[in-house]
Amino acid sequence: MTVDFGRTAADYAAHRAGFPEEFFCRLGDMGVGLDGQRVVDVGTGTGSLARGFARRGCAVTALDRAPAMLEQARRLDAEAGVRVTYRVAVAEDTGLDHASWDVVSAGQCWHWFDRPRAAKEARRLLVAGGALAICHMDYLPIAGNVCAATEALILKHSPSWTMAGGTGIHADWTLDAAGAGFTGLETFSFDVDIQYSHEAWRGRMRSCNGVGASLPEPVVADFDNALARLLAGTFPEEPLAVPHRLWALIARAPAQCTAPALD
Numbered sequence: 001m002t003v004d005f006g007r008t009a010a011d012y013a014a015h016r017a018g019f020p021e022e023f024f025c026r027l028g029d030m031g032v033g034l035d036g037q038r039v040v041d042v043g044t045g046t047g048s049l050a051r052g053f054a055r056r057g058c059a060v061t062a063l064d065r066a067p068a069m070l071e072q073a074r075r076l077d078a079e080a081g082v083r084v085t086y087r088v089a090v091a092e093d094t095g096l097d098h099a100s101w102d103v104v105s106a107g108q109c110w111h112w113f114d115r116p117r118a119a120k121e122a123r124r125l126l127v128a129g130g131a132l133a134i135c136h137m138d139y140l141p142i143a144g145n146v147c148a149a150t151e152a153l154i155l156k157h158s159p160s161w162t163m164a165g166g167t168g169i170h171a172d173w174t175l176d177a178a179g180a181g182f183t184g185l186e187t188f189s190f191d192v193d194i195q196y197s198h199e200a201w202r203g204r205m206r207s208c209n210g211v212g213a214s215l216p217e218p219v220v221a222d223f224d225n226a227l228a229r230l231l232a233g234t235f236p237e238e239p240l241a242v243p244h245r246l247w248a249l250i251a252r253a254p255a256q257c258t259a260p261a262l263d
Contacts, residue, residue, distance in 0.1 A: 003112075005045065006068035008212030013072035015203030017194045018048040019107065019137055023246050024056060026188060030250050032133050033058060037102040040125055042091035042118065043109030047073030047084060049135060053105070054082040061096065063089040092117040094125065101125045105133040110173055119180035126253040132182055133250055138168040140191070140243040146201070146235045147242065153230060154210045157223045161210035168245025182251035189247040195239040198231045 005012060027033045035057030041050040044062035046069055054060045054077070062084050064070055070086045077084055089095055091106065091113045104122040106113075122132045141148040141164065151164040174185050196204060202224055206212040212220050231240075 003209045003213045005213045006066040008207045009068040009072045011203045011207040013046045015200050024052045032131050039103040040101050041105045045069050049105050049107035050084045054084050061085045103131050107135045110134050115176045119176045123180050128255050130253045134173050136247045158210045173249050177251035184252040186250045191245050193241040194244050196242050197239050
């Protein structure tokens with residue numbers, strides 16, 4: 001399955017809920033996203049993490065491989081009244097200066113990277129004691145709920161899709177950080193319900209990697225119509241209260257940091 005989020009950038013920007021205020025408060029309590037910090041946000045997409053850090057006074061440079069996603073990020077930044085510097089680049093080879101950043105963040109994207117290389121690059125970028133923050137906000141497919149039913153519908157239209165059934169916990173990312181020499185690893189998680197209208201949930205799921213980012217347009221349209229019928233018949237309440245899990249890993253570059261060479 002070839003995934004290109006640029007194909008679904010408009011739905012991604014319009015219908016994916018951003019990281020909530022409470023999430024940034026918890027990161028701040030761990031010393032991440034503080035006023036004046038220099039932040040690199042890799043795999044930024046439409047800039048949800050980058051915008052949140054910029055609102056808090058960080059100097060943010062954000063990277064993504066998809067120009068269409070960055071166009072949407074710039075539009076959302078203008079609406080929010082914040083400034084972020086965007087560049088087309090990949091997490092494994094950012095082209096940014098060595099040991100010049102306080103935070104490297106990654107929101108909802110670590111699984112798309114060559115993870116060992118991305119972790120090594122993050123360590124190269126960070127000052128001694130700087131933080132790698134890998135962040136997620138995942139809907140939770142629980143038996144009988146709208147998320148599980150929607151994932152079953154995706155699998156009917158995209159049988160090769162492999163990302164159903166997530167738990168919102170990403171323990172393997174801690175091994176990536178440890179393998180790159182990060183220390184002081186900490187994680188946290190908490191659950192929230194996010195309100196989605198039927199229209200917004202349909203847009204959210206069109207932006208899924210298993211739908212709009214990978215399927216031909218006629219199949220996406222068929223899926224969307226099927227989801228509309230499912231919502232009307234089985235989940236008629238509006239708005240939907242969709243359970244999500246917020247999760248983050250914070251890992252520190254060693255105080256005496258000699259960055260490893262990239263492979």
